[in-house]
Amino acid sequence: MLGSLPVRFWRDSNALIAFLSLAGILVHLTLRYLVPAGxxxxxxxxxxxxxxxxxGSLLVVRLAWxxxxxxxxxxxxxxxxxVASVLLEEYLAGAIVVLMLAGGETLExxxxxxxxxxxxxxxxxxxxxxxRRRGTGFEDVPVADIAVGxxxxxxxxxxxxxxxxxxxxxxxMDESYLTGEPFNISKGPGASVLSGAINGEAALAxxxxxxxxxxxxxxxxxxxxxxxxxxxxxxxxxDQLGAWYTPLAVGLGLGAWWWSGNPLRFLSVVVVATPCPLxxxxxxxxxxxxxxxxxxxxxxxxxxxxxxxxxxxxxxxxKTGTLTLGRPSLSDExxxxxxxxxxxxxxxxxxxxxxxxxxxxxxxxxxxxxxxALPAVEWIREEPGVGLHGKVGDRSILITNRTHAxxxxxxxxxxxTGLECVVIIDDRYAAVYRFHDVPRPDSxxxxxHLGPKHGFTRVLVVSGDREAEVRRxxxxxxxxxxxxxxxPEEKVAIVREETRRAGTLFIGDGINDAPxxxxxxxxxxxxxxxxxxxxxxxxxxIDSSLSKVDELIHISLRLRRVALQSVVGGMALSGxxxxxxxxxxxxxxxxxxxxxxxxxxxxxxxxxxxxxARVRTDFxx
Numbered sequence: 001m002l003g004s005l006p007v008r009f010w011r012d013s014n015a016l017i018a019f020l021s022l023a024g025i026l027v028h029l030t031l032r033y034l035v036p037a038g039x040x041x042x043x044x045x046x047x048x049x050x051x052x053x054x055x056g057s058l059l060v061v062r063l064a065w066x067x068x069x070x071x072x073x074x075x076x077x078x079x080x081x082x083v084a085s086v087l088l089e090e091y092l093a094g095a096i097v098v099l100m101l102a103g104g105e106t107l108e109x110x111x112x113x114x115x116x117x118x119x120x121x122x123x124x125x126x127x128x129x130x131x132r133r134r135g136t137g138f139e140d141v142p143v144a145d146i147a148v149g150x151x152x153x154x155x156x157x158x159x160x161x162x163x164x165x166x167x168x169x170x171x172x173m174d175e176s177y178l179t180g181e182p183f184n185i186s187k188g189p190g191a192s193v194l195s196g197a198i199n200g201e202a203a204l205a206x207x208x209x210x211x212x213x214x215x216x217x218x219x220x221x222x223x224x225x226x227x228x229x230x231x232x233x234x235x236x237x238x239d240q241l242g243a244w245y246t247p248l249a250v251g252l253g254l255g256a257w258w259w260s261g262n263p264l265r266f267l268s269v270v271v272v273a274t275p276c277p278l279x280x281x282x283x284x285x286x287x288x289x290x291x292x293x294x295x296x297x298x299x300x301x302x303x304x305x306x307x308x309x310x311x312x313x314x315x316x317x318x319k320t321g322t323l324t325l326g327r328p329s330l331s332d333e334x335x336x337x338x339x340x341x342x343x344x345x346x347x348x349x350x351x352x353x354x355x356x357x358x359x360x361x362x363x364x365x366x367x368x369x370x371x372x373a374l375p376a377v378e379w380i381r382e383e384p385g386v387g388l389h390g391k392v393g394d395r396s397i398l399i400t401n402r403t404h405a406x407x408x409x410x411x412x413x414x415x416x417t418g419l420e421c422v423v424i425i426d427d428r429y430a431a432v433y434r435f436h437d438v439p440r441p442d443s444x445x446x447x448x449h450l451g452p453k454h455g456f457t458r459v460l461v462v463s464g465d466r467e468a469e470v471r472r473x474x475x476x477x478x479x480x481x482x483x484x485x486x487x488p489e490e491k492v493a494i495v496r497e498e499t500r501r502a503g504t505l506f507i508g509d510g511i512n513d514a515p516x517x518x519x520x521x522x523x524x525x526x527x528x529x530x531x532x533x534x535x536x537x538x539x540x541x542i543d544s545s546l547s548k549v550d551e552l553i554h555i556s557l558r559l560r561r562v563a564l565q566s567v568v569g570g571m572a573l574s575g576x577x578x579x580x581x582x583x584x585x586x587x588x589x590x591x592x593x594x595x596x597x598x599x600x601x602x603x604x605x606x607x608x609x610x611x612x613a614r615v616r617t618d619f620x621x
Contacts, residue, residue, distance in 0.1 A: 014103075015102075017058065017098065018099060018102040018103040020050075021051050021095055021098045024051035025092070025096065031044045031047070048094070048095045051095045052086055052094050055102060056094060059079065059101055059102065063076055076246055077246045077250070078100065081093070081267070082094050082101075084270060085588065088264060088588075092592070093267065093591070096589075096592040096595075096596070097271060097592065127143060127158065128142060130142075130146050130161040131154070132146065133205065146161065148210060149207065149208065151205060151206070151207050154199045155199065156200065157199060159199070160173065160193050160194065160196065162208045162211070162215050163208070163209050163214075163215045164206040164210075165209060166187050166190065166193060166204055166206055169189075169204040170186075171186075171187050172357070173185055174200070175194055192209075193206055194215075195212070249269065250270065253267075253578075253582070256581070256582035264588060265581065268590075268591045271591040272574055272581045272595055273578050281563065281566035281567060281602035281603050282566070283303075284607060285606040285609045286306060286559065286563075288559075289558070293551075296551050296552075297543035298539065298540075298542070298548055298555075299540040299541075301537065301540065302538040302539075306555070306556055308521055309539075309553060309556040312505040313456055314505070316462055316516075317459075317506075318509065318513050319465050320463065320510070321508075322507045323443045324438060324443075326509065327358065329436060330362045330433055331418065331434050331435060333432075334412050336428075342372075345370070345372060346367060347395065347397055348363055348399060348433075350376070350392055351388055351397060355382065357388075359419065359433075359435055376393070377392050378390070378391040379391050386398075386404055387399050397423065397424070399421055400421065400424065402414060402420060405424060409429035411429065411432060417468040417469045418434055420432055421435075436469075437473075439477070440545075440546060442545070442619070443477055444476065445619040446547070447459060447479060449550075449618065458502070460479070460482070460483065460494075460498070461474050462482075462483045462494050463482075464485065464487065464491075466484060466485060470482050488512050488516070494516075495516045495519045495520050499519065505520065505522045507526060508525065508526070509525060514537075522538055524539045524541060526544040547617045550619060554617075558609070566603070569602065577595065577598070
């Protein structure tokens with residue numbers, strides 16, 4: 001069917017039609033002045049007939065198909081002009097309209113690169129083979145063949161193929177794709193594992209508790225498919241204005257025909273009315289806005305999102321990696337006398353530089369910031385389920401968890417949020433280090449200014465993290481609407497309900513955010529951490545910063561202002577031209593030329609978006 005033809009074919013065909021139209025018009029004008037007077041006009045009109053037969057018919061069929069599906073826009077007026085010009089044998093006017101229509105769609109088609117399928121990116125992440133255990137070894141089998149109860153080996157850094165539980169081994173898994181929490185989760189015998197999680201440094205033996213088709217990752221793919229099918233179609237500026245402009249122009253043309261009895265009056269009116277400021281000026285402005293955003297490390301994948309962003313009034317944040325930095329940071333240091341920061345921190349940091357645990361990097365960073373000299377480590381080993389054990393100088397040091405240490409030592413009360421580790425020196429409790437995912441430096445100022453500066457009436461945090469973590473951050477940000485421990489399906493339901501009330505802008509960075517990014521009016525992905533997330537979003541911010549979001553909003557506001565100036569100004573001039581045409585003062589060809597002059601002024605104004613502009617953020621950091 002026509003509607004299922006690839007986007008690339010339509011985009012490339014528009015360019016070919018535009019080139020064919022321009023060549024046909026030039027050949028026609030050349031022949032018109034070379035063919036002797038009184039000779040047949042077939043030779044001069046043949047290039048135009050080819051343009052209308054090939055390019056014009058393809059454009060008209062496409063517009064008719066859109067009309068059948070209920071998709072009406074300003075470009076349908078151009079289709080009416082093409083048909084009318086053929087019926088009234090005004091071939092030059094029709095060819096000019098074909099050039100304007102194909103040229104405008106070509107500009108928009110090349111305004112942004114064609115995005116690949118989000119479902120293809122999601123599916124590519126799933127392993128196709130699993131290591132089924134056989135005696136002391138294993139064999140590779142298709143994941144679809146794994147039955148519930150079978151034992152599998154998950155090697156270091158592999159993606160877990162099915163949901164299950166650990167039967168042998170100790171290690172960690174990164175489940176942030178689902179929960180959003182930036183911490184690796186410890187795994188030992190009896191612990192549950194989720195399909196799609198990334199295994200850590202140690203191999204684990206697991207027993208499948210669900211078939212691959214019923215796994216958590218497969219469920220997320222199903223939600224993604226449903227979200228893609230129900231993805232909102234953004235109504236473009238041109239469609240909104242064309243909804244009333246097109247019937248008005250057709251009505252005026254029919255009235256002129258009826259009043260004068262001359263069908264050429266109708267053609268003259270609709271040719272002058274052909275909304276090329278909508279078809280050309282807006283794509284030109286969009287190209288400029290996309291270029292301006294790209295210079296600021298913001299990639300616009302869907303131009304419609306750029307138009308709609310300024311009209312969103314509900315801001316929805318994921319927590320981890322958006323409002324926060326997405327990595328644990330040392331937030332509290334509790335020392336037991338006689339131990340002090342100077343005696344404990346350098347020794348612990350010296351050991352942690354040999355560990356790949358995410359908490360190790362946080363401790364090492366604090367020591368580096370404090371310019372502590374790290375002592376030499378005599379020996380070190382990591383004991384599964386226990387922690388990091390080693391000798392620094394003449395001291396034995398164990399960095400372990402609360403569960404292991406609580407049975408032997410009296411520890412401070414545990415914290416309700418974040419993570420912690422316990423330091424044991426020479427078999428004595430020395431310190432507790434506590435970690436949190438800290439807010440971005442600009443988070444509070446950005447959230448605070450959304451209402452006064454940009455008209456956002458609701459701000460929400462929707463996260464897969466624990467409620468205590470989400471509430472702690474929301475209190476710091478002064479956000480009152482929070483949803484914690486949300487699955488991807490629940491996130492989609494919340495975003496869909498909010499979108500029903502008002503335009504929504506959702507910001508996230510994990511695979512668990514991808515369905516919600518697709519459901520929101522405008523989805524913004526932070527960073528390039530996941531192909532799935534960047535494919536699901538309409539906008540990708542490479543340099544993860546909320547100030548970039550603010551700059552994007554300002555670019556969107558400027559685009560809307562410049563586009564409306566070009567469109568409204570152009571349509572006002574077209575309105576004056578239509579009146580001249582209705583009274584017989586403009587022929588179809590003269591009307592087409594007049595419309596081209598209008599286009600020139602509209603495009604020149606739209607080109608202002610291509611000039612580098614100083615975009616400032618308007619919130620306090």
